[in-house]
Amino acid sequence: MGNMPFVVSMLLVAIGFLTLIARRNLIKLAIGISIIEMGVNLFLVSLGYVRGGIAPIYTYAPPEAKTMVFPTPQALTLTAIVIGLATTALMLAFAVVIYRHRGTLDAGKIRELRG
Amino acid sequence: MLVHAPILAIAVPLLGAFSLLGVSYISRTWRNVWACLIAAFTSAMAVAVAIRAYTEGVVVYALGAASPTQSVTAGGFPIRIVLVVDGLGAFMGLIAALTGVVALVYCFQYLREEEGKNLGLSLLLLLWAGILGMVYTGDLFNFFVFLEVTSIAACALIGYRVWESRPPEAAFKTMAMYTLGGLLVLIAVGILYGEYDALNIAYLGKLIAGSPLDRLALGLLLGGLLMKAGAVPAHMWAPDAYGEAPAMATVVLVANTQAAIYAILRVVFTLYGGALASPGIGWLIASLGIATVLVAVLMAVVQRHLGRLVAYGAVSQLGYMLLAVGVGAVARGGFGEVALTGGIFHMINDAAAVGLLFLVVGAVRRAVGSVDLLSLGGLGHALRWEAGFFLLGALALAGIPPLNGFASKFLIYESTFRASPILAALALLASILLLAVVVRAFQGTFLGPRVREASPAPRGMLVAMGILALVIVVFGLFPGFFIERIVAPAVQAVLTGREAYLAAVLGG
Numbered sequence: 001m002g003n004m005p006f007v008v009s010m011l012l013v014a015i016g017f018l019t020l021i022a023r024r025n026l027i028k029l030a031i032g033i034s035i036i037e038m039g040v041n042l043f044l045v046s047l048g049y050v051r052g053g054i055a056p057i058y059t060y061a062p063p064e065a066k067t068m069v070f071p072t073p074q075a076l077t078l079t080a081i082v083i084g085l086a087t088t089a090l091m092l093a094f095a096v097v098i099y100r101h102r103g104t105l106d107a108g109k110i111r112e113l114r115g
Numbered sequence: 116m117l118v119h120a121p122i123l124a125i126a127v128p129l130l131g132a133f134s135l136l137g138v139s140y141i142s143r144t145w146r147n148v149w150a151c152l153i154a155a156f157t158s159a160m161a162v163a164v165a166i167r168a169y170t171e172g173v174v175v176y177a178l179g180a181a182s183p184t185q186s187v188t189a190g191g192f193p194i195r196i197v198l199v200v201d202g203l204g205a206f207m208g209l210i211a212a213l214t215g216v217v218a219l220v221y222c223f224q225y226l227r228e229e230e231g232k233n234l235g236l237s238l239l240l241l242l243w244a245g246i247l248g249m250v251y252t253g254d255l256f257n258f259f260v261f262l263e264v265t266s267i268a269a270c271a272l273i274g275y276r277v278w279e280s281r282p283p284e285a286a287f288k289t290m291a292m293y294t295l296g297g298l299l300v301l302i303a304v305g306i307l308y309g310e311y312d313a314l315n316i317a318y319l320g321k322l323i324a325g326s327p328l329d330r331l332a333l334g335l336l337l338g339g340l341l342m343k344a345g346a347v348p349a350h351m352w353a354p355d356a357y358g359e360a361p362a363m364a365t366v367v368l369v370a371n372t373q374a375a376i377y378a379i380l381r382v383v384f385t386l387y388g389g390a391l392a393s394p395g396i397g398w399l400i401a402s403l404g405i406a407t408v409l410v411a412v413l414m415a416v417v418q419r420h421l422g423r424l425v426a427y428g429a430v431s432q433l434g435y436m437l438l439a440v441g442v443g444a445v446a447r448g449g450f451g452e453v454a455l456t457g458g459i460f461h462m463i464n465d466a467a468a469v470g471l472l473f474l475v476v477g478a479v480r481r482a483v484g485s486v487d488l489l490s491l492g493g494l495g496h497a498l499r500w501e502a503g504f505f506l507l508g509a510l511a512l513a514g515i516p517p518l519n520g521f522a523s524k525f526l527i528y529e530s531t532f533r534a535s536p537i538l539a540a541l542a543l544l545a546s547i548l549l550l551a552v553v554v555r556a557f558q559g560t561f562l563g564p565r566v567r568e569a570s571p572a573p574r575g576m577l578v579a580m581g582i583l584a585l586v587i588v589v590f591g592l593f594p595g596f597f598i599e600r601i602v603a604p605a606v607q608a609v610l611t612g613r614e615a616y617l618a619a620v621l622g623g
Contacts, residue, residue, distance in 0.1 A: 013302070020291075020295075026287060029291060033291060033294050033295065033298075036295070036298050037294075037298060040298050040301050040302055040305070043302065043305050044301075044305045044308075047305055047308060047309040070312070072308070072314070073308070076256055076304075076305075076308075079256075079260060080301060083260065083263045083267075083297075086263075086267050087263070087266070087267060087290065087293075087294045087297075090267060090270060090271060090290055091287060091290050091291065091294075094270075094274055094283045094284075094286050094287040094290065095287065097274070097277050097283040098280075098283045098284055098287060101280040101283065102280065110284055
């Protein structure tokens with residue numbers, strides 16, 4: 001069971017990649033990338049999981065506590081979530097602008113830049 | 116204050132990008148003065164760091180420590196984020212400084228106030244801060260953060276002209292590729308962290324032993340960085356982005372792409388230089404490089420959009436750099452050293468030549484309103500300076516002596532020939548084809564009878580183009596001087612500087 005979070009996170013990454021390959025709608029592409037991001041974030045946060053570990057704050061630690069978790073993976077995940085928010089917001093904003101120009105979100109029909 | 120130069124070079128443009136928007140409410144003059152101050156200070160810091168790195172060796176700056184030199188704890192374990200600038204990082208910092216200054220000088224008169232010049236200036240500074248961060252950082256996760264800073268700023272700049280239909284499409288495509296590349300890098304960072312409990316590049320470099328997980332992480336890192344660099348088969352975003360972005364942003368985008376090449380060098384030679392120094396990686400990168408050159412040059416032949424034509428030229432130059440990096444990784448030393456000298460020297464030559472071409476394309480677009488080769492022609496009568504600059508940039512791009520592109524490409528051909536004559540022949544052929552393409556573009560745009568009136572570019576834009584033209588000519592006339600002074604230390608940092616890099620960060 002110990003590897004389950006890693007399996008699930010890589011499954012999420014795979015689902016995201018499948019979305020990118022199978023879908024042509026720009027919003028769905030953004031969703032696919034978002035799913036990959038969530039998979040990676042789950043991967044990062046599960047790296048730092050310690051069974052029975054407590055938050056790494058010395059002054060608040062109960063005396064019987066033995067293990068503390070290392071705070072770095074959580075800090076990494078938080079940063080990655082914020083970056084993911086910015087990229088998703090920017091992609092959706094561009095999708096809206098493209099829709100205003102073309103009246104469609106179908107990537108197959110937006111062919112001006114091919115070749 | 117010079118002790119703090121590495122962090123100031125990143126923090127000043129980063130804070131400046133946001134404060135610029137506030138200052139722009141006061142008055143436009145103050146905003147311009149503010150932007151100039153930030154640019155002057157940032158480039159001065161980048162030059163100061165470079166001088167220190169070239170004369171005193173690797174510069175280490177620990178963030179959040181009692182003193183900036185305290186990069187490890189008592190047990191010899193690095194817990195802080197460090198900035199590490201060796202010869203290669205210093206060289207990339209100089210390229211970033213050059214392109215950033217040129218882009219700012221150009222954009223004061225290129226962007227129009229009513230189309231959102233405040234945001235354009237601000238994003239430019241943000242992109243600049245991200246590039247400097249990428250090349251100065253010594254921490255893998257920090258590198259990912261700066262990678263994403265450049266991605267977001269770059270894509271916002273590519274989609275700057277939201278009132279046209281093509282730039283948002285280019286920006287969306289680029290954003291998708293950049294984000295995917297960034298996420299691959301992040302997975303690799305996670306794997307390495309999970310394996311070694313560290314994010315410090317030097318510390319990881321010491322520990323990496325070549326386990327299957329290490330190989331997986333190397334594959335993911337290279338994959339993500341090649342996507343960011345725009346190598347075949349992930350090159351589709353690059354011509355769109357270069358072709359549609361405002362001209363001054365493209366110059367910095369080229370530097371951003373080169374920062375990805377820098378990262379490939381750092382990963383292959385510093386991070387994995389101890390355990391996985393097999394020539395297979397080199398051959399892989401070299402073959403991707405030659406594929407990029409060929410595909411980009413062949414695509415350039417059929418373009419009728421001047422911006423996209425130059426953009427494919429830019430992608431092909433990137434292929435030459437990858438080829439050089441690959442050959443350098445095949446033979447670490449000997450002709451590999453020649454290859455790396457050529458590749459690293461080609462970075463600054465390419466930034467100047469391609470940058471100059473993009474600036475001219477921007478000036479043409481501003482003067483005529485179109486960059487369709489079928490409707491252009493005879494612009495040389497009105498745009499004399501631009502025509503001269505375009506010819507200079509085109510010849511430098513194609514590698515005609517005595518311009519700078521020849522000096523670096525010759526080193527790449529020579530060393531590639533020693534590794535594989537077929538690759539060298541293909542690279543040379545592609546270069547000849549590229550010459551034909553850019554000369555045809557020059558002829559179609561500037562020569563012929565005067566078909567329409569065009570107003571020449573304002574002086575600020577000409578000055579920006581002049582700086583790059585000066586770099587092209589001076590680097591072409593005295594390549595030996597510059598290779599010895601600024602390129603050779605970078606090459607030594609790649610090939611033999613690994614021990615010094617690790618020792619500077621970890622002590623001992």
